[in-house]
Amino acid sequence: MSDILLRxxxxxxxxxxxxxxxxxxxxxxxxxxxxxxxxxGSGKSTLARAILRLVSASxxxxxxxxxxxxxxxxxxxxxxxRGMQIIFQNPLSSLNPRMSVADAxxxxxxxxxxxxxxxxxxxxxxxxxxxxGLNSEVxxxxxHEFSGGQCQRIGIARAMILNPxxxxxxxxxxxxxxxxxxQIVNLLSDLQNEFGTAMLxxxxxxxxxxxxxxxxxxxxxGRCVESTTRxxxxxxxxxxxxxxxxAAAAPLDAISAPAPAVAMRSxxxxxxxxxxxxxxxxxxxxxxxxxxxxxxxxxxxxCATIEPALQEVVxxxxxxxxxxxxxxxxxPVS
Amino acid sequence: MSTALEVADLxxxxxxxxxxxxAVREVSLSIAQxxxxxxxxxxGSGKTQLFMAxxxxxPRNASAEGSVLFQGVELLRANRAALNRVRGSKLAMxxxxxxxxxxxxxxxxxxxxxxxxxxxxxxxRDAWHAATRMLERVHIGEERRRMQQYPHELSGGLRQRxxxxxxxxxxxSLVIADEPTASLDxxxxxxxxxxxxxxxxxxxxxxxxxxHDLGLVGGFADHILVMYAGRIIExxxxxxxxxxxxxxxxxxxxxxxxxxxxxxxxxxxxxxGQPPRPQESPPGCAFAPxxxxxxxxxxxxxxxxxxxxxxxxxxxxxxxS
Numbered sequence: 108m109s110d111i112l113l114r115x116x117x118x119x120x121x122x123x124x125x126x127x128x129x130x131x132x133x134x135x136x137x138x139x140x141x142x143x144x145x146x147x148g149s150g151k152s153t154l155a156r157a158i159l160r161l162v163s164a165s166x167x168x169x170x171x172x173x174x175x176x177x178x179x180x181x182x183x184x185x186x187x188x189r190g191m192q193i194i195f196q197n198p199l200s201s202l203n204p205r206m207s208v209a210d211a212x213x214x215x216x217x218x219x220x221x222x223x224x225x226x227x228x229x230x231x232x233x234x235x236x237x238x239x240g241l242n243s244e245v246x247x248x249x250x251h252e253f254s255g256g257q258c259q260r261i262g263i264a265r266a267m268i269l270n271p272x273x274x275x276x277x278x279x280x281x282x283x284x285x286x287x288x289x290q291i292v293n294l295l296s297d298l299q300n301e302f303g304t305a306m307l308x309x310x311x312x313x314x315x316x317x318x319x320x321x322x323x324x325x326x327x328x329g330r331c332v333e334s335t336t337r338x339x340x341x342x343x344x345x346x347x348x349x350x351x352x353x354a355a356a357a358p359l360d361a362i363s364a365p366a367p368a369v370a371m372r373s374x375x376x377x378x379x380x381x382x383x384x385x386x387x388x389x390x391x392x393x394x395x396x397x398x399x400x401x402x403x404x405x406x407x408x409x410c411a412t413i414e415p416a417l418q419e420v421v422x423x424x425x426x427x428x429x430x431x432x433x434x435x436x437x438x439p440v441s
Numbered sequence: 442m443s444t445a446l447e448v449a450d451l452x453x454x455x456x457x458x459x460x461x462x463x464a465v466r467e468v469s470l471s472i473a474q475x476x477x478x479x480x481x482x483x484x485g486s487g488k489t490q491l492f493m494a495x496x497x498x499x500p501r502n503a504s505a506e507g508s509v510l511f512q513g514v515e516l517l518r519a520n521r522a523a524l525n526r527v528r529g530s531k532l533a534m535x536x537x538x539x540x541x542x543x544x545x546x547x548x549x550x551x552x553x554x555x556x557x558x559x560x561x562x563x564x565x566r567d568a569w570h571a572a573t574r575m576l577e578r579v580h581i582g583e584e585r586r587r588m589q590q591y592p593h594e595l596s597g598g599l600r601q602r603x604x605x606x607x608x609x610x611x612x613x614s615l616v617i618a619d620e621p622t623a624s625l626d627x628x629x630x631x632x633x634x635x636x637x638x639x640x641x642x643x644x645x646x647x648x649x650x651x652x653h654d655l656g657l658v659g660g661f662a663d664h665i666l667v668m669y670a671g672r673i674i675e676x677x678x679x680x681x682x683x684x685x686x687x688x689x690x691x692x693x694x695x696x697x698x699x700x701x702x703x704x705x706x707x708x709x710x711x712x713x714g715q716p717p718r719p720q721e722s723p724p725g726c727a728f729a730p731x732x733x734x735x736x737x738x739x740x741x742x743x744x745x746x747x748x749x750x751x752x753x754x755x756x757x758x759x760x761x762s
Contacts, residue, residue, distance in 0.1 A: 146626035147597075254715055255484070284483035284653060285697045289711035296708070311626060314699035318709050341701070355627040356701045402628075 112137045112172065112272055112305050113158070119166035120150070120157050120329075128153050128329045130417075131167075137272065140299065140306040142320030142337070144313055144352065150329035151309045155275045158307070159191060160184060189219050192266035196278035198258035202250040202265075209246030212236060212264045219269055231268060239264045239294060256287035260294070267298055274299075275307045280315060292318055313352050317341065325349050328398040331417060335424035345426040345434050347403045397429070405430055444510075445615045445647035446472045446495070451507035451517075453487070453494045462719045464490040466671040467507075472615065477641060477648040479658035479679070481694075482668035485716060488651050491668075492617050496534060497524045512614065530560040533608035537620035539600035543592040549576075549603050550588030556610045575606040578643070579636060598629035605636060609644055619651040634661060655691075656698045659683050667691050670717050670727035677752030687754035687761050690728045726756070734758050 113135040120128040128150040135141050145151040156162045158169055160176060169176045171187055179187065192215075195201040202211055212232045216223060223231070233243045239260040250258055259279060266274055276295065280288040296319055299306055310316050316323060317337060324334040325346065333346040344350045397403070400410040409429050417427040420435050428434070453465035465487040472478045482488040494505040495516055509516040511532055514523060528534075536542040544552055553572035557563055563571070569588070576584035579602045592600055601621060608616050621637065622630040638661065641648055652658045658665065658679075665682045667675040667690065675688040686692040693712045714731040717723060726732070729739040738757055746755040 146628065256715070285655075286483060286694065286712035287715075288699070289697055289709035290713070292709045293711060312699070313627075314701045315709075317701065317705060318699065351628050353701055355631045 110137055110172075111135070114170040114173075115158065115167070117167040118154065118157060118164055118169060120153050120162060121165045126329055128157065131326070131331055133324060133334065135273070135305050135307065138299070138303045138305055139322070140308055140320045142316035142323040143307060143309045143326060144311065144316055144323060145326035146311055148328075149326045151326050152277050154326070155193065155277050155307060155309055159188065159193060159275070189269055190271050191273040191275065192269065192271040193275040193277060194259070194262045194266050194279050196281050198255065198262040199250055201262060202258060204250055207247055207249055208236070208241075208261055209233075211250070211261065212268055215265060215269050235264045235268045238298070239267070255283050256290060259283065259291050263294065263298070267302065267304070270302055271304060273305045273307065275309070277309045278311070279308075281310065281312065288315065295319065313356055325352070330398065330427065332399065332428070333426045335421075339421070339424050343421070343424070343435075343438055345420055345424065345431045346428045347405050348399050351402075397427075443474050444471050445474050445476070446649070447508075447510040448491070448495065449508040451491065451494060451505065451509060453490045453499065453503060453505045455503045457502065460720055463671055463722065464719055465494065468673055470666060470673065470676070472647050472649055474614065475645050475647055476664065477650060477662045479650040479652060479662035479665045480668060481652055481655050481658060481665055483653055483716060485719060486668040487671040488668050489619055492534075492619065492649065492651060496528060496532070496617065529556060530611035531614050533611070533613040533616045535601075535604050535608050535616060535618040535621050537623050539597065539604045540592060542604060543600065545592055547591075548588065549590055549592065549595070553588070553603070553607055553610065556607055560611045572606070572610065575610055576603070579606045579640070581606070597625050598632060601625060601633050602636065605633075605640065609640060609646075612644065613646050615647045615649065617649045617651070620653065621650070622657065623653070630657065655683075655694050667694070671719070672727070672755065673746060674728065674756070675752070675754045676746070677754075681752060685761060687752070687759040688756045689732050689734045689760065692760055693733070
């Protein structure tokens, strides 16, 4: 296996003494993509921000090439951040409205490569703008003149200009129209192949995460509830929450879905496909039992008292559910 | 079947820095009593402005021409008093972001009861009681406590339930729901759509469902209208539209919806290019620059919305021709 770029262990973040992220661990290898799936409030964006130390963690460890980030000095942190960049959901609000596109894309270069002269910097900026699909004349224009998709391209150019080893994408296509989403997702995959960038791809949309991720982690109320490879997760989800996410996305698939899709869906019917009909109790006591139990159609007595540990149910496939083994055994023999 | 809403040749334009922007162009549609019509389009397609005009909610720099008939009242030319009689009672609206549609400093119960006091003229005590019952009917859970809470104390899904309850208080004949689930998580989206479905069968109101998400409304609406650059480009019964789209834009939209099952293509489907900017009015079909079927004729002659069978499409070379 290639080197471990980022090693996160037992990461914990608290706001007002309430844990919004608990005990999250994963490894990210150079050039690979980890998809992070969860609802709003699940802590997925907090995880991204904690890795970059944009919010402070209250416990755990984040190692970048083996070096602890959580305790590094501000100067060291600044240097390390050069290799980790982030793009946001709302590209317009993450760009300075008074900065021209060329200046916005050049800014990281000015900070991290001050030795570059103006001509060399301009050349880098324009070649990157071209690489993300914007022609060079956009350089003198301002963010508000662009559509959402184009603004996201500008954000990507700004993030990629330093050739980072890690690109964190926080809901990069959620605010875009469906006809534009594919353009941005494909651009990100192309850049990843070309530059060998690792990606942490955060989204609430399983269907989008599926295109880019080799591995996927599902987060619910600040905890990882399931994590495995993409293909394993899509063919064999073990946590009822993951299945609910599939069920919620399934109506889309019914529309002129190719024939094999139907067969696949029915094969997946053995793990719990829960229709979520009752509204969630928004803030149940997280300390007692499983946080998902109030919405879960499969909850048993133990779920109310014992928080299920994250355990390996199938080799390489972890889930935090008391009944995960039952769901595994109920899967059809293929 | 009688008609809940009849829109004819509606045009909505904005004046911005002396430039004229046409947001809605010659749109005609009708929604029958009890019917659910979805209006689908991407941002800037005019789907929201169409109904803002119908509700008399356009900003000052906008003007609307044409006709919007609701229960015999011409809404475009109705005075404020006449508009206020129907708005919020017989004609109700649910917005995308329930947080900004609710007043932050008033209790949920106060906001709900106020609707009844104002439109039905009943006492506060009766209105409070009726509002509590309505919250029960939208399955909010712990409705007495919810009445006493402020909007920020509720989750997004619960707030949208409050909005739905509010829209139903005066037994409307038409509810306009503008992206009712766009700000919610996928699993909560399914709950809210299910609630709207059951409320429709319980209350029998017509529903205009505005959405960017063809996948979401596909299994829900009776009829779907697709808008592009301010015009309706296809209008068909939902099943027909989804399974055999006639307009290439509709077909491309369906193709672009990412799916969670089936074989995984190596790349996500895309539709190249951008929709035209609203200040531009190219002579031919607005979709021609992005259309895989476009021919020279499409760039010079704008196709009209031609009715054939149970639907209509505006295309010189529809997919079933």
